[in-house]
Amino acid sequence: MLKTTTALVAVTALLGAPAFAGSPAAPAPDPVIVPAAPLAPSSPNWTGFYAGGQLGYANVDTDIPGVDGDGLIGGLVLGYDYDLGNNWVVGGGLDYDWADVDLEPGISLDNVFRAKLRGGYKIGNGLLYGTGGYVWADTNTVGDDDGYFIGGGYEHMVTQNVSVGAEVLYHQFDNFGTANTDVDATTVQARATFRF
Template sequence: MKSLSLLALAATALLPATSLAQSFEGPYAGVQIGWNNDRAPLPDGAATSTQERDSFVGGIYAGYDHAVADNVVLGVEGGFQIGVDDRISGANNLVAVDQRYAFDISTRAGYVVGDSTLAYVRGGYSNSRVRLSDVSATGYETENLDGWFVGGGVEHKLINNVSARLEYRYHQYDFDEDDLERHQVLAGVSYRF
């Protein structure tokens, strides 16, 4: 009888911890808005200099999380983003880079803190559709730039199936012999199905 009581007590103690991670389990979708800081190496006469621009970004995302331990969550996520007014021009506006849109796929690992907050890190693949303009040539050309990104954030449950998150990301894309960099701060709202 005493061993049954101890077993019941142990099971009761484990249930809340398990349900914490499970509150972030399953499929979800959301919308996000935020800030970009893009940096691109562009020709500046005979040399190259890094030009940068701040802009607004918006997008959508969807993913799936799975609770692998009491407070540990692993997941995958895909997203699509469009920047607004993010064209970067070189000296004298001779050359410009305009990121039209980007998509990404990533994995994330998180730890549930408190009753309803998930702190996580993220990393994955990113692809940006870029329009390159050169006034010395006619028109423009469009390229897809492959890259990678890392980041981290916090997601907090607001009500049963709705959560809000704040996240930082660093992207790096292959761009000619140099790299195009993007820093982002994103705020999102998710619905978990």
């Protein structure tokens, strides 16, 4: 009887002892680490002032037969854009260009000034926009005149502070200077700006 009781106490002690290595209990599973989803690419914020330069080509036509010409045009740009936060950007700016466009012997287009409004839609790091506004032009001998222009362009952010782009503008002048002639001009220019 004593052997049976001792054996029963030994078995009970073993069954009541804490489980150590080799325990029949299944270990807890390792935590599963799920990588974070990549952030959607965001377009840059266009809000702020900018200044830069532009260079290109101008083609000028008048309603006087044979009085037209084309040549180099380029100058400075200054402006401000406001990013509406919903892929739309609006802004305004000033351009001043020096020109070298001979219309006939003794008459050349020398300077062009623009005050412009623009509005555009963001495409990734770029801005596709339309523009228009007031234009003033000056010649060396037949005076100056003002008119309007319309056009469009594309600008692309290369870095947070630098953008490059291109713009095409159509200009219209009625009764230009002392020549009293209608003038239209088309410009195509590349530009680079620094954004503050």
